Amino acid sequence: MSNVTIISHNITEIFIVWGILMSNYNIVVTSAFGLEACVKRELKELGYDSLRTEDGSISFVGDERDIAICNLWIRSGSRVLIKLAEFEAGTFEELFQGVYGIDWQNIIPKNGKFTINGKSARSQLSSVPACQSVAEKAVIKKLQTRYNIDRFQKSGERFIIRVALNKDMASVTLDTSGDPLYRRGYRRAIGEAPLKETMAAGIIELSYWNRDRLLLDPCCGSGTFLTEAALMAKNIAPGLRREFDFEKWSFFDSHSLKEERERAEALIDRDFSPKLYGSDIDAKVIELAKENAAAAGVADCIDFSCKPFSDVVLPCDYGVCITNPPYGERMGSLSDIEKLYGDFGRLFSRNDTWSAYFLTSHEGFEKLYGHKAVKKRKLFNGNVKVDLYQYPGRRPPKP
Numbered sequence: 001m002s003n004v005t006i007i008s009h010n011i012t013e014i015f016i017v018w019g020i021l022m023s024n025y026n027i028v029v030t031s032a033f034g035l036e037a038c039v040k041r042e043l044k045e046l047g048y049d050s051l052r053t054e055d056g057s058i059s060f061v062g063d064e065r066d067i068a069i070c071n072l073w074i075r076s077g078s079r080v081l082i083k084l085a086e087f088e089a090g091t092f093e094e095l096f097q098g099v100y101g102i103d104w105q106n107i108i109p110k111n112g113k114f115t116i117n118g119k120s121a122r123s124q125l126s127s128v129p130a131c132q133s134v135a136e137k138a139v140i141k142k143l144q145t146r147y148n149i150d151r152f153q154k155s156g157e158r159f160i161i162r163v164a165l166n167k168d169m170a171s172v173t174l175d176t177s178g179d180p181l182y183r184r185g186y187r188r189a190i191g192e193a194p195l196k197e198t199m200a201a202g203i204i205e206l207s208y209w210n211r212d213r214l215l216l217d218p219c220c221g222s223g224t225f226l227t228e229a230a231l232m233a234k235n236i237a238p239g240l241r242r243e244f245d246f247e248k249w250s251f252f253d254s255h256s257l258k259e260e261r262e263r264a265e266a267l268i269d270r271d272f273s274p275k276l277y278g279s280d281i282d283a284k285v286i287e288l289a290k291e292n293a294a295a296a297g298v299a300d301c302i303d304f305s306c307k308p309f310s311d312v313v314l315p316c317d318y319g320v321c322i323t324n325p326p327y328g329e330r331m332g333s334l335s336d337i338e339k340l341y342g343d344f345g346r347l348f349s350r351n352d353t354w355s356a357y358f359l360t361s362h363e364g365f366e367k368l369y370g371h372k373a374v375k376k377r378k379l380f381n382g383n384v385k386v387d388l389y390q391y392p393g394r395r396p397p398k399p
Ligand SMILES: C[S@@+](CC[C@H](N)C(=O)[O-])C[C@H]1O[C@@H](n2cnc3c(N)ncnc32)[C@H](O)[C@@H]1O
Pocket: 191, 192, 193, 194, 195, 218, 219, 220, 221, 222, 223, 224, 225, 279, 280, 281, 282, 285, 307, 308, 309, 310, 324, 325, 326, 327, 331, 332, 340
Protein backbone atom coordinates (compact mmCIF):
# COMPACT_ATOMS: atom_id res chain seq x y z
CA MET A 1 0.00 0.00 0.00
CA SER A 2 1.42 3.43 -0.82
CA ASN A 3 1.76 6.21 1.71
CA VAL A 4 -0.10 9.48 1.31
CA THR A 5 0.47 10.38 -2.29
CA ILE A 6 -0.13 13.57 -4.12
CA ILE A 7 -0.32 12.73 -7.77
CA SER A 8 -0.05 15.67 -10.08
CA HIS A 9 -0.81 15.40 -13.72
CA ASN A 10 -1.81 17.84 -16.37
CA ILE A 11 -5.55 17.60 -15.84
CA THR A 12 -6.00 18.02 -12.13
CA GLU A 13 -4.35 17.40 -8.83
CA ILE A 14 -5.52 14.34 -6.97
CA PHE A 15 -5.14 13.79 -3.27
CA ILE A 16 -5.08 10.09 -2.54
CA VAL A 17 -5.99 9.47 1.07
CA TRP A 18 -5.49 5.72 0.91
CA GLY A 19 -2.89 3.95 2.96
CA ILE A 20 -1.52 6.67 5.21
CA LEU A 21 1.22 4.76 7.13
CA MET A 22 -0.36 1.48 5.98
CA SER A 23 -3.21 1.53 8.48
CA ASN A 24 -4.61 5.02 8.82
CA TYR A 25 -7.74 5.61 6.86
CA ASN A 26 -10.05 8.50 6.31
CA ILE A 27 -13.15 6.87 7.80
CA VAL A 28 -16.55 8.22 6.81
CA VAL A 29 -19.71 7.22 8.69
CA THR A 30 -22.73 8.13 6.58
CA SER A 31 -26.10 9.03 7.98
CA ALA A 32 -29.66 9.55 6.81
CA PHE A 33 -30.75 13.16 6.40
CA GLY A 34 -31.46 14.65 9.84
CA LEU A 35 -29.55 12.05 11.87
CA GLU A 36 -26.02 13.50 11.52
CA ALA A 37 -26.09 14.85 15.11
CA CYS A 38 -26.97 11.37 16.43
CA VAL A 39 -24.07 9.75 14.57
CA LYS A 40 -21.71 12.46 15.81
CA ARG A 41 -22.82 11.99 19.40
CA GLU A 42 -22.36 8.23 19.13
CA LEU A 43 -18.86 8.67 17.71
CA LYS A 44 -17.99 11.03 20.59
CA GLU A 45 -19.29 8.48 23.08
CA LEU A 46 -17.05 5.88 21.41
CA GLY A 47 -14.13 8.21 22.14
CA TYR A 48 -13.58 9.93 18.78
CA ASP A 49 -12.87 13.65 18.99
CA SER A 50 -11.54 15.16 15.79
CA LEU A 51 -14.71 14.75 13.78
CA ARG A 52 -15.60 16.50 10.55
CA THR A 53 -19.30 16.91 9.86
CA GLU A 54 -20.70 17.28 6.37
CA ASP A 55 -24.21 16.88 5.03
CA GLY A 56 -24.99 13.22 5.52
CA SER A 57 -21.63 12.11 6.93
CA ILE A 58 -19.14 12.40 9.78
CA SER A 59 -15.47 11.63 9.11
CA PHE A 60 -12.26 11.14 11.05
CA VAL A 61 -8.86 9.49 10.64
CA GLY A 62 -8.57 6.03 12.16
CA ASP A 63 -7.22 2.54 11.73
CA GLU A 64 -8.56 -0.96 11.14
CA ARG A 65 -9.70 -1.30 14.74
CA ASP A 66 -11.74 1.92 14.40
CA ILE A 67 -13.41 0.52 11.31
CA ALA A 68 -14.32 -2.59 13.30
CA ILE A 69 -15.59 -0.54 16.26
CA CYS A 70 -17.76 1.73 14.10
CA ASN A 71 -19.30 -1.16 12.19
CA LEU A 72 -20.08 -3.00 15.41
CA TRP A 73 -21.30 -0.13 17.58
CA ILE A 74 -22.78 2.69 15.47
CA ARG A 75 -26.56 2.53 15.89
CA SER A 76 -27.95 5.42 13.83
CA GLY A 77 -25.38 5.60 11.00
CA SER A 78 -25.97 4.03 7.59
CA ARG A 79 -22.53 2.78 6.48
CA VAL A 80 -18.83 2.92 7.31
CA LEU A 81 -16.72 3.92 4.30
CA ILE A 82 -13.05 4.52 3.61
CA LYS A 83 -12.41 7.61 1.55
CA LEU A 84 -9.81 6.74 -1.09
CA ALA A 85 -9.64 9.95 -3.08
CA GLU A 86 -11.18 13.32 -3.63
CA PHE A 87 -10.58 15.33 -6.79
CA GLU A 88 -12.09 17.77 -9.21
CA ALA A 89 -14.02 16.07 -12.00
CA GLY A 90 -15.74 18.42 -14.38
CA THR A 91 -15.08 16.08 -17.34
CA PHE A 92 -15.10 12.31 -17.92
CA GLU A 93 -11.34 12.44 -18.54
CA GLU A 94 -10.79 13.97 -15.09
CA LEU A 95 -13.06 11.38 -13.55
CA PHE A 96 -11.20 8.57 -15.34
CA GLN A 97 -7.77 9.84 -14.30
CA GLY A 98 -8.87 10.42 -10.70
CA VAL A 99 -10.22 6.89 -10.32
CA TYR A 100 -7.25 5.40 -12.22
CA GLY A 101 -4.91 7.18 -9.76
CA ILE A 102 -6.02 4.89 -6.92
CA ASP A 103 -3.93 1.73 -6.29
CA TRP A 104 -6.80 -0.67 -7.03
CA GLN A 105 -4.35 -3.48 -7.71
CA ASN A 106 -3.39 -3.39 -3.99
CA ILE A 107 -7.02 -3.46 -2.87
CA ILE A 108 -8.97 -5.74 -5.21
CA PRO A 109 -7.78 -9.31 -5.86
CA LYS A 110 -7.93 -10.90 -9.30
CA ASN A 111 -11.35 -12.45 -8.64
CA GLY A 112 -12.72 -9.51 -6.58
CA LYS A 113 -16.41 -8.82 -7.12
CA PHE A 114 -16.31 -5.05 -7.47
CA THR A 115 -19.29 -2.87 -8.24
CA ILE A 116 -19.47 0.87 -8.79
CA ASN A 117 -22.25 2.78 -7.16
CA GLY A 118 -22.54 6.35 -8.43
CA LYS A 119 -24.40 9.49 -7.55
CA SER A 120 -24.26 13.03 -8.82
CA ALA A 121 -25.62 16.35 -7.56
CA ARG A 122 -25.12 19.88 -8.92
CA SER A 123 -22.35 18.64 -11.26
CA GLN A 124 -21.57 18.86 -14.96
CA LEU A 125 -21.27 15.05 -15.04
CA SER A 126 -24.92 14.46 -14.29
CA SER A 127 -25.47 11.06 -15.92
CA VAL A 128 -24.91 8.53 -13.14
CA PRO A 129 -24.76 5.45 -15.46
CA ALA A 130 -22.13 7.20 -17.63
CA CYS A 131 -20.04 8.12 -14.56
CA GLN A 132 -20.27 4.56 -13.25
CA SER A 133 -19.17 3.17 -16.58
CA VAL A 134 -16.15 5.55 -16.81
CA ALA A 135 -15.15 4.76 -13.21
CA GLU A 136 -15.42 1.02 -13.86
CA LYS A 137 -13.23 1.30 -16.96
CA ALA A 138 -10.61 3.17 -14.89
CA VAL A 139 -10.64 0.49 -12.17
CA ILE A 140 -10.31 -2.31 -14.75
CA LYS A 141 -7.49 -0.54 -16.56
CA LYS A 142 -5.60 -0.11 -13.29
CA LEU A 143 -6.19 -3.74 -12.28
CA GLN A 144 -4.83 -4.82 -15.67
CA THR A 145 -1.47 -3.30 -14.74
CA ARG A 146 -1.22 -6.16 -12.21
CA TYR A 147 -3.42 -8.94 -13.61
CA ASN A 148 -2.84 -9.78 -17.20
CA ILE A 149 -6.45 -10.60 -18.12
CA ASP A 150 -9.15 -9.03 -20.30
CA ARG A 151 -12.21 -10.14 -18.35
CA PHE A 152 -12.61 -10.17 -14.61
CA GLN A 153 -14.70 -13.09 -13.32
CA LYS A 154 -15.84 -11.21 -10.19
CA SER A 155 -16.44 -14.46 -8.33
CA GLY A 156 -14.68 -13.54 -5.08
CA GLU A 157 -15.20 -11.10 -2.22
CA ARG A 158 -17.40 -8.08 -2.69
CA PHE A 159 -15.97 -4.54 -2.98
CA ILE A 160 -18.58 -1.80 -3.24
CA ILE A 161 -16.93 1.32 -4.65
CA ARG A 162 -18.89 4.55 -4.27
CA VAL A 163 -18.26 7.47 -6.61
CA ALA A 164 -20.13 10.58 -5.52
CA LEU A 165 -20.02 13.82 -7.47
CA ASN A 166 -21.03 17.04 -5.79
CA LYS A 167 -20.43 20.44 -7.37
CA ASP A 168 -17.89 18.87 -9.76
CA MET A 169 -15.85 17.34 -6.92
CA ALA A 170 -15.61 13.56 -6.97
CA SER A 171 -15.23 11.52 -3.82
CA VAL A 172 -14.31 7.85 -4.16
CA THR A 173 -15.01 5.59 -1.19
CA LEU A 174 -14.89 1.89 -0.40
CA ASP A 175 -17.80 0.49 1.60
CA THR A 176 -16.48 -1.54 4.55
CA SER A 177 -19.96 -2.45 5.83
CA GLY A 178 -21.27 -4.08 2.64
CA ASP A 179 -24.90 -4.55 3.58
CA PRO A 180 -26.10 -1.28 5.13
CA LEU A 181 -25.91 -1.01 8.91
CA TYR A 182 -29.68 -1.13 9.37
CA ARG A 183 -29.43 -4.82 8.43
CA ARG A 184 -28.59 -5.91 11.95
CA GLY A 185 -29.38 -9.51 11.13
CA TYR A 186 -32.27 -9.85 13.56
CA ARG A 187 -35.21 -8.93 11.34
CA ARG A 188 -36.70 -12.26 10.36
CA ALA A 189 -40.10 -10.88 9.53
CA ILE A 190 -41.19 -7.58 8.05
CA GLY A 191 -44.45 -5.88 9.00
CA GLU A 192 -46.23 -3.23 7.00
CA ALA A 193 -44.09 -0.09 6.47
CA PRO A 194 -41.33 -1.12 8.88
CA LEU A 195 -38.85 1.50 9.99
CA LYS A 196 -35.16 1.12 9.34
CA GLU A 197 -33.39 0.04 12.51
CA THR A 198 -30.86 2.90 12.15
CA MET A 199 -33.69 5.46 11.93
CA ALA A 200 -35.44 3.94 14.96
CA ALA A 201 -32.19 4.08 16.96
CA GLY A 202 -31.60 7.72 15.97
CA ILE A 203 -35.13 8.73 17.02
CA ILE A 204 -34.71 7.02 20.39
CA GLU A 205 -31.45 8.94 20.84
CA LEU A 206 -33.27 12.20 20.06
CA SER A 207 -35.87 11.46 22.75
CA TYR A 208 -35.80 11.78 26.55
CA TRP A 209 -35.74 8.01 26.94
CA ASN A 210 -32.95 6.37 28.87
CA ARG A 211 -32.78 2.79 30.05
CA ASP A 212 -34.22 3.62 33.48
CA ARG A 213 -37.45 4.95 31.99
CA LEU A 214 -40.39 2.97 30.69
CA LEU A 215 -40.78 2.96 26.90
CA LEU A 216 -44.10 2.36 25.19
CA ASP A 217 -44.84 1.91 21.48
CA PRO A 218 -48.63 1.52 21.15
CA CYS A 219 -48.51 0.99 17.34
CA CYS A 220 -45.37 -1.13 17.43
CA GLY A 221 -45.75 -3.10 14.16
CA SER A 222 -42.69 -5.36 13.87
CA GLY A 223 -41.28 -3.83 17.07
CA THR A 224 -38.31 -1.88 15.69
CA PHE A 225 -38.26 0.90 18.34
CA LEU A 226 -38.57 -1.58 21.19
CA THR A 227 -35.97 -4.02 19.87
CA GLU A 228 -33.50 -1.17 19.30
CA ALA A 229 -34.18 0.23 22.79
CA ALA A 230 -33.61 -3.24 24.27
CA LEU A 231 -30.25 -3.49 22.47
CA MET A 232 -29.28 -0.08 23.89
CA ALA A 233 -30.48 -0.89 27.40
CA LYS A 234 -28.47 -4.11 27.51
CA ASN A 235 -25.47 -2.52 25.80
CA ILE A 236 -25.59 -5.01 22.93
CA ALA A 237 -23.56 -3.81 19.93
CA PRO A 238 -26.04 -3.60 17.03
CA GLY A 239 -23.59 -5.16 14.56
CA LEU A 240 -22.59 -8.07 16.78
CA ARG A 241 -24.67 -10.70 14.95
CA ARG A 242 -23.81 -9.82 11.35
CA GLU A 243 -20.90 -9.88 8.94
CA PHE A 244 -19.17 -7.01 7.15
CA ASP A 245 -17.50 -6.91 3.74
CA PHE A 246 -14.14 -5.74 5.09
CA GLU A 247 -13.59 -8.85 7.22
CA LYS A 248 -13.20 -10.90 4.03
CA TRP A 249 -10.68 -8.59 2.37
CA SER A 250 -7.27 -10.25 2.27
CA PHE A 251 -5.27 -7.03 2.73
CA PHE A 252 -7.24 -6.14 5.83
CA ASP A 253 -6.19 -7.32 9.27
CA SER A 254 -9.36 -8.93 10.64
CA HIS A 255 -7.71 -9.65 13.99
CA SER A 256 -8.95 -6.39 15.51
CA LEU A 257 -12.53 -7.18 14.48
CA LYS A 258 -12.28 -10.55 16.23
CA GLU A 259 -11.01 -8.83 19.38
CA GLU A 260 -13.67 -6.14 19.22
CA ARG A 261 -16.40 -8.77 18.78
CA GLU A 262 -15.15 -10.54 21.90
CA ARG A 263 -14.99 -7.25 23.80
CA ALA A 264 -18.54 -6.36 22.71
CA GLU A 265 -19.76 -9.78 23.86
CA ALA A 266 -18.20 -9.19 27.27
CA LEU A 267 -19.76 -5.73 27.54
CA ILE A 268 -23.36 -6.99 27.30
CA ASP A 269 -25.27 -6.11 30.45
CA ARG A 270 -27.04 -9.44 30.79
CA ASP A 271 -28.61 -8.73 34.18
CA PHE A 272 -30.36 -5.49 33.28
CA SER A 273 -34.11 -5.69 32.61
CA PRO A 274 -35.51 -2.62 30.88
CA LYS A 275 -39.22 -1.74 30.97
CA LEU A 276 -40.37 -1.91 27.35
CA TYR A 277 -44.00 -2.24 26.27
CA GLY A 278 -45.31 -2.77 22.75
CA SER A 279 -48.85 -3.17 21.48
CA ASP A 280 -50.60 -3.16 18.13
CA ILE A 281 -54.14 -3.69 16.91
CA ASP A 282 -52.94 -6.43 14.52
CA ALA A 283 -52.28 -9.83 16.11
CA LYS A 284 -50.14 -10.99 13.15
CA VAL A 285 -47.61 -8.15 13.47
CA ILE A 286 -47.32 -8.78 17.20
CA GLU A 287 -46.17 -12.31 16.35
CA LEU A 288 -43.61 -10.84 13.89
CA ALA A 289 -42.42 -8.42 16.56
CA LYS A 290 -41.91 -11.29 19.00
CA GLU A 291 -39.94 -13.25 16.38
CA ASN A 292 -37.68 -10.26 15.66
CA ALA A 293 -37.07 -9.56 19.34
CA ALA A 294 -36.21 -13.22 19.88
CA ALA A 295 -33.77 -13.18 16.94
CA ALA A 296 -32.11 -10.09 18.46
CA GLY A 297 -31.78 -11.94 21.77
CA VAL A 298 -34.04 -9.51 23.67
CA ALA A 299 -37.41 -11.33 23.72
CA ASP A 300 -37.43 -11.41 27.52
CA CYS A 301 -37.05 -7.61 27.72
CA ILE A 302 -40.22 -6.60 25.87
CA ASP A 303 -43.83 -7.06 26.89
CA PHE A 304 -45.86 -7.34 23.65
CA SER A 305 -49.65 -7.42 23.54
CA CYS A 306 -52.36 -7.17 20.92
CA LYS A 307 -54.77 -4.31 21.58
CA PRO A 308 -56.01 -1.10 20.00
CA PHE A 309 -54.62 2.18 21.28
CA SER A 310 -58.00 2.98 22.87
CA ASP A 311 -57.34 0.13 25.37
CA VAL A 312 -53.87 1.35 26.34
CA VAL A 313 -53.50 2.38 29.99
CA LEU A 314 -50.30 4.18 30.98
CA PRO A 315 -48.72 1.91 33.58
CA CYS A 316 -46.80 4.59 35.53
CA ASP A 317 -45.72 8.24 35.48
CA TYR A 318 -42.68 9.62 33.64
CA GLY A 319 -42.79 7.10 30.81
CA VAL A 320 -41.80 7.77 27.20
CA CYS A 321 -43.96 6.93 24.18
CA ILE A 322 -42.22 6.66 20.81
CA THR A 323 -44.35 5.50 17.94
CA ASN A 324 -44.77 5.48 14.18
CA PRO A 325 -48.54 5.34 13.79
CA PRO A 326 -50.33 4.57 10.52
CA TYR A 327 -50.26 7.61 8.23
CA GLY A 328 -51.75 6.79 4.84
CA GLU A 329 -54.84 5.20 3.38
CA ARG A 330 -52.82 2.08 2.61
CA MET A 331 -52.57 1.56 6.37
CA GLY A 332 -56.21 2.09 7.32
CA SER A 333 -59.13 4.40 6.75
CA LEU A 334 -58.22 8.06 7.03
CA SER A 335 -61.01 8.68 9.52
CA ASP A 336 -59.69 5.89 11.83
CA ILE A 337 -56.18 7.31 11.57
CA GLU A 338 -57.38 10.82 12.35
CA LYS A 339 -59.42 9.58 15.33
CA LEU A 340 -56.32 7.71 16.56
CA TYR A 341 -54.26 10.94 16.47
CA GLY A 342 -56.98 12.68 18.51
CA ASP A 343 -56.88 9.80 21.05
CA PHE A 344 -53.09 10.22 21.34
CA GLY A 345 -53.57 13.92 22.14
CA ARG A 346 -56.25 13.27 24.76
CA LEU A 347 -54.23 10.60 26.59
CA PHE A 348 -50.86 12.33 26.64
CA SER A 349 -52.08 15.85 27.39
CA ARG A 350 -53.80 14.44 30.52
CA ASN A 351 -50.47 12.88 31.55
CA ASP A 352 -47.89 15.64 31.49
CA THR A 353 -45.13 13.51 33.06
CA TRP A 354 -45.07 11.49 29.85
CA SER A 355 -42.86 12.44 26.92
CA ALA A 356 -44.37 11.48 23.58
CA TYR A 357 -42.84 11.29 20.09
CA PHE A 358 -44.75 10.58 16.90
CA LEU A 359 -43.25 9.89 13.48
CA THR A 360 -45.73 10.46 10.69
CA SER A 361 -46.03 11.98 7.23
CA HIS A 362 -49.56 13.24 7.94
CA GLU A 363 -49.31 17.04 7.65
CA GLY A 364 -52.36 17.59 9.85
CA PHE A 365 -50.94 15.69 12.82
CA GLU A 366 -50.69 18.61 15.28
CA LYS A 367 -54.21 19.82 14.54
CA LEU A 368 -55.67 16.35 15.06
CA TYR A 369 -53.56 15.81 18.20
CA GLY A 370 -54.85 19.10 19.56
CA HIS A 371 -51.47 20.70 20.41
CA LYS A 372 -48.51 22.12 18.54
CA ALA A 373 -45.37 20.05 19.01
CA VAL A 374 -42.63 21.60 21.18
CA LYS A 375 -40.16 20.48 18.50
CA LYS A 376 -40.55 19.07 15.02
CA ARG A 377 -37.77 17.37 13.04
CA LYS A 378 -37.88 16.60 9.34
CA LEU A 379 -36.64 13.10 8.44
CA PHE A 380 -37.01 10.66 5.56
CA ASN A 381 -38.37 7.14 6.03
CA GLY A 382 -37.05 5.68 2.77
CA ASN A 383 -38.19 8.28 0.27
CA VAL A 384 -41.18 9.41 2.29
CA LYS A 385 -40.81 12.77 4.04
CA VAL A 386 -41.90 12.37 7.63
CA ASP A 387 -41.83 14.60 10.71
CA LEU A 388 -40.97 13.65 14.24
CA TYR A 389 -43.45 15.53 16.45
CA GLN A 390 -41.94 15.91 19.91
CA TYR A 391 -43.94 16.53 23.11
CA PRO A 392 -41.43 16.29 25.97
CA GLY A 393 -43.03 15.86 29.39
CA ARG A 394 -41.87 16.88 32.86
CA ARG A 395 -38.49 15.56 33.88
CA PRO A 396 -38.57 12.81 36.50
CA PRO A 397 -37.50 13.86 40.01
CA LYS A 398 -33.87 13.09 40.83
CA PRO A 399 -33.60 9.74 42.62
C1 LIG B 1 -46.44 2.35 10.33
S1 LIG B 1 -46.85 0.88 11.12
C2 LIG B 1 -45.65 0.77 12.40
C3 LIG B 1 -44.39 0.16 11.91
C4 LIG B 1 -43.39 -0.08 13.01
N1 LIG B 1 -42.77 1.14 13.44
C5 LIG B 1 -42.34 -1.09 12.54
O1 LIG B 1 -41.16 -0.79 12.61
O2 LIG B 1 -42.69 -2.17 12.09
C6 LIG B 1 -48.28 1.33 12.01
C7 LIG B 1 -48.86 0.24 12.90
O3 LIG B 1 -49.98 0.78 13.62
C8 LIG B 1 -50.91 -0.27 13.84
N2 LIG B 1 -52.23 0.34 14.16
C9 LIG B 1 -53.13 0.94 13.33
N3 LIG B 1 -54.17 1.40 14.01
C10 LIG B 1 -53.97 1.09 15.31
C11 LIG B 1 -54.70 1.31 16.52
N4 LIG B 1 -55.88 1.95 16.53
N5 LIG B 1 -54.19 0.86 17.68
C12 LIG B 1 -53.01 0.21 17.71
N6 LIG B 1 -52.26 -0.04 16.59
C13 LIG B 1 -52.73 0.41 15.42
C14 LIG B 1 -50.87 -1.05 12.53
O4 LIG B 1 -51.35 -2.38 12.72
C15 LIG B 1 -49.39 -0.98 12.15
O5 LIG B 1 -48.69 -2.12 12.58
